[in-house]
Amino acid sequence: MLIRTKRDWELPESAATPESVYINRRALMAGAGAIAGGLALGGAARAADAPVGAPAGAPVAAPARNPAYTLDRPVTPEAAATSYNNFYEFGTSKDVVTAAQKMPLRPWTLRIDGMVEKPLTLGVDDLLKAMPVEERLYRHRCVEAWAMAVPWMGFPLAKLVAFAKPLSSATYVELQTFGRDTYAAPGLRQPFYPWPYVEGLTMAEATNDLAFISTGLYGKPLQGQNGAPLRLTLPWKYGFKSVKSIVRISFTDKKPKTFWALLNADEYGFWANVNPAVPHPRWSQAHERLLGSNESVPTQIFNGYGAQVAGLYKGLEKEALFM
Ligand SMILES: Nc1nc2c(c(=O)[nH]1)N[C@H]1C(S)=C(S)[C@@H](COP(=O)(O)O)O[C@H]1N2
Numbered sequence: 001m002l003i004r005t006k007r008d009w010e011l012p013e014s015a016a017t018p019e020s021v022y023i024n025r026r027a028l029m030a031g032a033g034a035i036a037g038g039l040a041l042g043g044a045a046r047a048a049d050a051p052v053g054a055p056a057g058a059p060v061a062a063p064a065r066n067p068a069y070t071l072d073r074p075v076t077p078e079a080a081a082t083s084y085n086n087f088y089e090f091g092t093s094k095d096v097v098t099a100a101q102k103m104p105l106r107p108w109t110l111r112i113d114g115m116v117e118k119p120l121t122l123g124v125d126d127l128l129k130a131m132p133v134e135e136r137l138y139r140h141r142c143v144e145a146w147a148m149a150v151p152w153m154g155f156p157l158a159k160l161v162a163f164a165k166p167l168s169s170a171t172y173v174e175l176q177t178f179g180r181d182t183y184a185a186p187g188l189r190q191p192f193y194p195w196p197y198v199e200g201l202t203m204a205e206a207t208n209d210l211a212f213i214s215t216g217l218y219g220k221p222l223q224g225q226n227g228a229p230l231r232l233t234l235p236w237k238y239g240f241k242s243v244k245s246i247v248r249i250s251f252t253d254k255k256p257k258t259f260w261a262l263l264n265a266d267e268y269g270f271w272a273n274v275n276p277a278v279p280h281p282r283w284s285q286a287h288e289r290l291l292g293s294n295e296s297v298p299t300q301i302f303n304g305y306g307a308q309v310a311g312l313y314k315g316l317e318k319e320a321l322f323m
């Protein structure tokens with residue numbers, strides 16, 4: 001977001017959006033109708049009981065959709081959400097699919113450490129067996145002013161926090177993407193960036209029901225480009241908080257030094273709650289472009305999730321709604 005000379009948000013939409021996201025508008029609306037009508041995603045193509053460790057992108061048994069999370073807009077076409085991505089470990093363009101899919105997703109371990117009863121490293125499939133997987137429809141709002149609405153599979157971050165048994169003195173959670181010691185993704189050679197990618201939340205944010213760890217998308221295991229096999233999903237915050245391909249969760253009593261805040265805290269701060277009233281220094285945040293249709297819609301405070309999260313910021317509004 002910082003060192004490229006040609007930024008995609010400075011280009012006309014037609015130049016910024018890859019061909020693959022232009023899809024027939026009628027097909028999009030038909031798809032949305034099918035979802036609203038309660039048809040299972042993937043329909044007949046979905047295998048009834050594929051193993052938990054099924055390959056990325058392959059259909060798996062559908063977990064129940066949590067009816068508490070509904071959308072005010074059509075579901076984004078799958079082809080758009082899985083081909084227009086931000087994942088700087090694989091390059092700064094939106095086209096990271098080929099590079100990201102080279103990353104091996106198994107074996108994959110998660111390290112749980114910091115202020116916990118007992119530090120632990122466990123395999124991702126052992127973690128998944130211990131977590132209650134469900135499906136949720138969530139909006140996603142990138143700080144670059146594009147947005148999508150997708151069906152994630154996964155489990156509440158609160159369940160992972162409980163599993164980790166943090167000490168009562170822990171006040172923050174830090175989540176980290178793989179570094180070169182785990183997988184030498186090409187973007188990690190860029191010395192300008194403060195690798196590894198780290199994000200953080202207060203304990204109150206991390207245990208709010210909206211905070212989610214995604215393991216799948218559109219009824220299939222998550223693919224590399226979307227942050228497989230474990231990816232944070234925080235629908236009320238700008239997308240850069242939703243750290244991908246997590247290898248470590250750490251508990252601390254110090255505010256985490258996050259990747260984008262280390263680069264530019266005024267533009268990409270620790271809180272990063274979606275707020276249409278506070279423009280980015282180089283563009284407005286009042287509207288957002290929907291991936292797939294390219295429709296422009298007004299941005300909502302907390303990305304429309306104020307009822308669930310505004311209470312987290314009582315008395316903190318001045319900083320938590322600025323950046
Ligand atoms: N490790 C890592 N996580 C990341 C990023 C990244 O570059 N590296 N980009 C973030 C940004 S800016 C956004 S908008 C979302 C994009 O997720 P998507 O590609 O699945 O839509 O991932 C976030 N998580």
Ligand SMILES: [Mo]
Nearest residue numbers: 142143239240
């Ligand atoms: Mo983003």
